Amino acid sequence: MTTRPASIAAGALAAALALGLSFAAFAGEFDLSPEQPGRLRADKNxxxxxxxxxxxxxxxxxxxxxxxxxxxxxxxxxxxxxxxxxxxxxxxxxxxxxxxxxxxxxxxxxxxxxxxxxxxxxxxxxxxxxxxxxxxxxxxxxxxxxxDILGLYVKSDSPITSVKEPKDIAGLKVITDAGTNQEKILLAWDKQNQAAGLKPIEVQYYDDDAVKTLALQSGRADITFSVNATQAFQSAQTGKTKLVGTISGGWPVTAxxxxxxxxxxxxxxxxxxxxxxxxxxxxxxxxxxxxxxxxxxxxxxxxxxxxxxxx
Known part of the structure; x- marks a missing residue:
């Protein structure tokens, strides 16, 4: 099944910030200044x-x-x-x-x-x-x-430890991004699972990253399936999620x-x-x-x- 939360409540945003999802939390070792003194420049080619x-x-x-x-x-x-x-x-x-x-x-x-x-x-x-x-x-x-590498992440204390194939997410609530390759992959996995008699995946979509993370941390979702680089960045900065699997963005081929x-x-x-x-x-x-x-x-x-x- 597919769900699309339509609105973002102020209370949800406040709760998300309480989970440590403020912009400052992402700073860490990265230079997030507007000046970007470390940005490289190139000569004319x-x-x-x-x-x-x-x-x-x-x-x-x-x-x-x-x-x-x-x-x-x-x-x-x-x-x-x-x-x-x-x-x-x-x-x-x-x-x-x-x-x-x-x-x-x-x-x-x-x-x-x-x-x-x-x-x-x-x-x-x-x-x-x-x-x-x-x-x-x-x-x-x-x-x-x-x-193009995609990652599957769960909250750090989740009992889920590994996702290697479609059956590993049968019956789970999975957040992904609408209109993307990861959505196509997830829907293909769900179709394959249901054809094999397994439970359907509940696909969730959120427009706001803070609310998406709140859904994962609160248990309303089990896994997020999205761009690996972004999720790895957030995981390293907050310590609140862990990687349980990666997949080519072009599954079953590379992309x-x-x-x-x-x-x-x-x-x-x-x-x-x-x-x-x-x-x-x-x-x-x-x-x-x-x-x-x-x-x-x-x-x-x-x-x-x-x-x-x-x-």
Whole structure:
């Protein structure tokens, strides 16, 4: 079954904060300042610049406008000023902009809104944890930059210790993210379980991370199934959850995260060259390490690789 909590009560938010979910709790070893003195910069990559199609159109002259969704620390979040996007994706955006000889402009966007904004020319690229899929490739071009890994987390004192296959979550209450690959995987697992005569999964969706975590800690949910990097970040900072399983974001095949641009917009090859230049000079690895994401590194960026199959 599927449930979608529709509202967020003030009392729930207060309880969530009481659980230690304030922004400050996530600070730890990460620099969350808006100034970001540790952010790396790159030199112009002449090969990448030459690869920009002559008819490529940028949203603003001399700028590289990138849409990010600051809701997935350490991939992307807001700084301590509550308005400046920071994290790995903003850092990579800066490096790619530098490589292309452009000034970076970051625009924040809700996940559901990036396809229209990109298609309309409002942004030059979307760098916000987008997985390559065959369906998306019909409308967009991709330049890969990170492996897609999903994690299953429970509260630290949960009796659940391991999730390795679909039957391990039969009959459980699982929180996931609407409109994502993890949702597709979870629903596929549930279908497989029910076909085998196992109990259905209760799928839950929350728009607010604090309320989602409260649901897990209070026992209204058993597991959260989402982006591993974000959950690992929160687990390390709060100590209130533990990892019980990981899975490729493209289960049953592997999947990569990619810079997303307009189909035929003339930027994808240039961005792929830029990312490979960053891999070669070590700035890519250093930036991943800065946000504790080294495990998600790729060896080589590709333009429009095979994506997840259509459902």
């Amino acid at each position: 002449e090969e990448a610049i030459k690869a920009i199609a002559k008819d490529a159109k940028f949203a603003r002259d001399g700028k590289f406008v990138v849409a990010v969704n600051p809701g997935l620390p350490p991939i992307a979040t807001y700084a301590t000023d509550s308005k400046t996007p920071i994290g790995f994706d903003p850092d990579l955006s800066q490096l790619v902009a530098d490589s292309l000889g452009k000034e970076l402009v970051l625009e924040t966007v809700a996940w559901a809104d990036w396809p229209l904004g990109l298609s309309s020319g409002k942004y030059d690229a979307v760098i916000t944890n987008v997985t390559v899929t065959e369906e998306r490739k019909e409308k967009f071009d991709f330049s890969t930059y990170r492996r 990569d995260i990619a810079v997303t641009t307009r189909k035929g917009g003339g930027l994808a090859d240039a961005i792929t060259i830029a990312v490979n230049g960053l891999i070669k000079d070590g700035k890519y690895a250093k930036t991943l390490a800065r946000w504790n994401l080294s495990a998600e590194a790729i060896e080589k960026a590709e333009t429009n690789p095979q994506g997840l199959p259509k459902s």
